[in-house]
Amino acid sequence: MSIAEYDYTIIGAGPAGMAAAITARKHGLKVLVLDEQPTVGGQIFRNIEGLEKYRNSEFHKLGAEYLSGSKLVQQFHNSGVVYLNGRSVWQIDRDLGIHNVSTIPTDQKSSVPQFCKTKNLLIAVGAMERPMPLPGWTLPGVMACTAADVLYKSSGMIPQGKVVLAGSGPLLLLIASRLLDAGVKISAFLDTTPRGALIQALPYLPQALRSFGYLKKGLEMLWKLRTSGIPIYSGIQAIEALGNSKLEEVRFKKGMKHQEVSADLLLLHNGVVPNVQISRQLACEHSWYDVQRYWEPIVDDWGNTSMARTAVAGDCGRVSGAVISEISGHLTALDTVRQLGAITLKERDKLSLTLRQTLKNHQSARPFLDKLFQPTQNLIVPNKEDVLVCRCEEVTVREIRETVRLGFQNPDRLKSMIRCGMGPCQARMCGLTVSEIIADEKQISPEEVGYFKIRSPIKPITIGQLAEND
Amino acid sequence: MFKKQYESHETVTIIFEGKSLDVGIGQTVAAALLGEGHLIFRYTRVSGKPRAAYCLMGVCFECLLEINGQRNQQGCMIPVSDGMKIKRQMPPKGKIQ
């Protein structure tokens, strides 16, 4: 049986992936798009098609962004791309063989694993929430704030009971705003953005005013929150989730004072970080973006990584939001189109001119936002030593610090000693924290500490599926 | 703790812990269970503590359920289907299937 071959394989059908596919198809490339979800849109445009079709009033409430996203989706579907939904990529070979398997393993029909070859690869898998380890964060009822967004968009569900939001960042404001619009009564908003953050970010404000749209949106959300009547607590330094078998109370520290508030649901947010699982499995080089405390793949101006014929676009490169992700998808694809000989260098540069200008305008707010919402040390490295860092293997801050003191400061060595990072999530939830704790213990930068070696499978695959002939 | 704001255009019957539930088509197992008021999905291998869905986007691997006899299935990634048998995942014991 012959193996399918593509010019361009794109992993992820969010704004970056869809844009790249559209541009690549315009120039005649044979394009495959693989996405784990049943429909396109990534996180930002989750279930956009379902919403438009079945919940049109809510679709319109989601605003101009969703409308423009809808246009992108239409272009994507009309582009002639080969789009496979519900596929999880579990391994990418160094020569860009793509191993994927159905996201629904219990579905017998599509459970046969697939393999294809590609000339060029685009990783457009987006971002994830930065883990926010704190006492009690593994209690049922504590969730990442985007979970509320997922439930709303995909299933039309809103939280009921006592809802507390805690953390810092534009996304938290967005979620609060959306919940308010949906009529949810928020019990408390605990803002961990430190006092003085605005002053620190002020130098970047003039530049940010160039893309005033972002700031205006942010100010509007802030205003909505401030005038909603929700108890807002600012400058929060410590948060604890309390309860027996599920969340019952949230305790927080403001200045010297401790307060408790009753809660059924605690939505946490401490920033968004690139999902580097695939780029690391491929051994792309990564650098440390200190302002926002995360690793990003090292790329050139066109998103090409240190691995041949492999590029990234969108939030899995540098977290910048949907609009920039879409533009970066187009730009990255243009260079790939050039690499594959469909256009010349000159043509590429000409075609990208407007995109680059638009990109520059939108990017001007980023330094300000990234600085304003810099993650704080006390929420990156928990003070209390009992806090679970590795949720899968239940490894605490204490265990990590003690093992570093024994002389095991390399993340992989540490992992082999105490199993953090060995569980099903393969360090997605603990990797950043582990590097930060080692860095804190040794008083060096996380960049010097490094990160775990990430290997396949990127997503689990059964032994039976692995053994099956292609 | 989560309630649905609209009526689904179509439903399927899933079986959770032996009880039949009619849930809207097109949603994930995790969402369906949360919508029916089921918060706890599993008990951990290491300490037997209860866990629930955390990120709902396939990153955290907390929403692990036993679906149609298969353990460690991410509830947030799998859409509901008619007749699907779902169980809370307990720490390993007994025979493997």
Place this chain on the structure above:
Amino acid sequence: MIKENAEVVVVGAGVIGVSLAYGLVKNGAKVILIDKVDNRLTSSRGNFGLVWVQGKGKGMPRYVEWCIEAIEKWPEFAENLETESGFDLNYEKTGGLEICLGEQEHQERVNFIEEMSQESSSGRYDCEMISIKELQGMIPEIKLGKEVRGASFCSYDGCVNPLNLLKAMNSSFQQKGGGYRPEQSVQKIECSSNDFKIETGTHSFNAKKLVLACGLMTTKLASMVGMKVPVIAERGQIIVTESTSRVFNYPTAGIRQNFDGSFMLGTSHESVGYNIETSYEVLQNIAKRAIRILPNLKNLQMIRSWAALRVLTPDKMPVYLESDQYPGAYAITSHSGVSLASLHSSNLVEWILEERIPLGFSAFHPQRFNVQEAI
């Protein structure tokens, strides 16, 4: 440069280096243990955890005796180490299996066991063939595949958590006053009439005795102190599955179930230089073989995989060598660092500190490789 003195400097904190350092410090020596800058090529981290006799030492009865002696000392060694360090080793001496698929494999195993028994001068080699029925009776909760023809069973064999073994010995070593110096690669060794000066990037260590237990770096560093010790790297890949109920209570060379319920599946042998990547073909072959032995494994998810480099001498058996040119410098390399940990932390310590050479030690001299080459 930071200067430090010690009685013994051990270079290499893999399972062999740590066993030696641990044993030396227990015998009252002042020891410094150097561990290179971590470049992920550390072999001891990639270990299947077998504490094993069967299958080893074909053609070298002295080695077989050595292995048996090591296993006999293991239970006490493990108990002491657990008490001292507070870490569980999960050592289980259940006996071990090599399961045979098909007639040919089975016959080859029968012949092999027969030859090993004949070679064993002491008669202590104890390995027997067991039937399919007996084998299934030992693992009643999981079905054997149709091609399984039986297995060889050795009562000496068992398994351990090899990562905890490393951790326990290292922490115990430090507890007893040993100096662990991690993230330092040896750059230079200077030999004078009565001591050795070992330089890393940041430190300079002075010691009366130098023990090289540095795995793949052995050839290079041993040559600095007048010893010729050939080692080669051989890659092995492993699949680790999700945790499931404990049903497979005997370790085999290619399949074992860990204490946490996950299955580890191997084995593979590749000469690929210093490459620790996994490959689809090899992982697929491992999966295929595992299913032929235990078909129900097909429903388990692979949640992680890894590859590591074995450190092998030309005949895969240990080298224990003291430098003729620079007495007091030792080179030690062995593929079976886990199984031999009990001896490395006792018998070898006597050899290094008291200069009492164990019986029949000449068998482990690397000059045997030249003899083989000549043939």
